[in-house]
Amino acid sequence: MPKRDYYEVLGVPKTASADEIKGAYRRLARQYHPDVAKENPKTAEEKFKEVSEAYEILADTEKRQRYDQLGFSGVASDFGPSGFTWQNFTHVGDLEDLLGSSPLFQQFFGGFGSPFGGGRRGGRSRGRDVELTLRLPLSAAVHGAHPTIDVPHTGPCPDCRGTGARDGTAYETCPECHGEGQVRRVQARGFSQLLTIGECPRCHGSGRKILSPCATCDGSGQRSTVEKIELTVPPGVDDGAVLRVPGHGTGGTRGGPSGDLFVQLEFEPLDHVRREGKDAYSETTVPLATALLGGEVTIPTVEGHANLKIPPGTQPETPFRLRGEGFPAYPGSHRGDFIVIVHVEIPRSLSGHEKELLREAFGPAARSSNSRRESLFRRRPS
Numbered sequence: 001m002p003k004r005d006y007y008e009v010l011g012v013p014k015t016a017s018a019d020e021i022k023g024a025y026r027r028l029a030r031q032y033h034p035d036v037a038k039e040n041p042k043t044a045e046e047k048f049k050e051v052s053e054a055y056e057i058l059a060d061t062e063k064r065q066r067y068d069q070l071g072f073s074g075v076a077s078d079f080g081p082s083g084f085t086w087q088n089f090t091h092v093g094d095l096e097d098l099l100g101s102s103p104l105f106q107q108f109f110g111g112f113g114s115p116f117g118g119g120r121r122g123g124r125s126r127g128r129d130v131e132l133t134l135r136l137p138l139s140a141a142v143h144g145a146h147p148t149i150d151v152p153h154t155g156p157c158p159d160c161r162g163t164g165a166r167d168g169t170a171y172e173t174c175p176e177c178h179g180e181g182q183v184r185r186v187q188a189r190g191f192s193q194l195l196t197i198g199e200c201p202r203c204h205g206s207g208r209k210i211l212s213p214c215a216t217c218d219g220s221g222q223r224s225t226v227e228k229i230e231l232t233v234p235p236g237v238d239d240g241a242v243l244r245v246p247g248h249g250t251g252g253t254r255g256g257p258s259g260d261l262f263v264q265l266e267f268e269p270l271d272h273v274r275r276e277g278k279d280a281y282s283e284t285t286v287p288l289a290t291a292l293l294g295g296e297v298t299i300p301t302v303e304g305h306a307n308l309k310i311p312p313g314t315q316p317e318t319p320f321r322l323r324g325e326g327f328p329a330y331p332g333s334h335r336g337d338f339i340v341i342v343h344v345e346i347p348r349s350l351s352g353h354e355k356e357l358l359r360e361a362f363g364p365a366a367r368s369s370n371s372r373r374e375s376l377f378r379r380r381p382s
């Protein structure tokens with residue numbers, strides 16, 4: 001891919017202000033970040049690299065000046081011989097609000113190292129990502145939480161420092177690959193030659209010949225432990241949200257970086273409470289007398305229980321709205337509402353005495369004193 005002009009990459013004019021450059025970068029990085037991009041991850045990664053590289057130069061006054069004067073050659077040294085490596089590159093501050101809520105992404109990106117680390121070296125490979133599901137009480141969706149979880153972690157054996165050799169010293173360089181971990185084979189293929197590079201069959205890529213294996217890890221160089229990790233669950237997350245904890249997946253081989261840990265959140269459902277975005281819904285049934293005369297009922301809420309005041313004359317299926325008792329939409333936002341539908345329990349059978357009292361109060365003879373009902377009839381046009 002031929003290199004494109006940095007201003008062209010960000011889609012800003014040569015006279016663009018620092019804010020315009022930052023704004024353009026955020027928009028594009030959000031679009032192409034490999035973790036969130038909707039398009040082909042390969043193309044997205046390429047574009048993200050291109051955008052990040054352009055921003056790295058144009059956001060720095062000094063580098064931008066050099067680029068303006070000398071073009072790519074003025075800034076080439078900034079990227080080292082292996083070129084730009086986005087894996088190790090992040091403007092933490094920018095990515096925080098770029099990709100979402102800050103406490104979450106502080107954790108996501110907190111583990112990243114210096115802006116420009118070394119690229120991939122031969123034989124090193126990144127450890128696998130580990131995925132877990134964590135169940136939390138629904139109240140954690142309101143207030144956030146700091147649960148501590150046990151994560152099975154495979155990392156370098158401490159007794160042999162990952163070499164697999166006793167004391168970390170009882171090995172010599174693999175005679176087959178001379179420590180490279182890889183072997184090259186050249187095969188003739190018609191008029192051309194085919195070069196293949198593969199893992200060294202003798203040392204399986206470690207580059208070492210172990211003379212005496214480490215007793216702790218039986219020479220594997222890896223050891224499984226259970227790691228306690230405290231997570232930060234920000235308020236306002238929904239079911240299915242995924243927290244990423246960098247570097248807490250499986251350990252890499254030959255000193256390669258560890259994979260990441262992904263924790264998918266699942267909230268324990270509450271009986272009678274339904275979550276819909278930032279609002280919560282519930283239902284309750286009150287006795288007829290409470291609906292007529294008013295009173296108080298206890299209702300389950302997201303965080304436990306609350307008392308709901310029932311005013312006299314409450315109609316069946318009346319929704320009551322408890323403002324701010326729902327869920328926050330994102331950390332720091334106002335909470336939604338808790339909506340309770342009140343049903344009224346109509347007795348299925350009555351005693352003679354109850355019937356008598358009801359007839360007296362609400363029967364045809366009592367109509368004249370039931371002014372509201374009477375007035376309704378009167379208002380109707382005849």
Ligand SMILES: [Zn+2]
Pocket residue numbers: 157158159160161162163164165214215216217218219220221222
């Ligand atoms: Zn060991």
Ligand SMILES: [Zn+2]
Pocket residue numbers: 174175176177178179180181182200201202203204205206207208
């Ligand atoms: Zn070898």
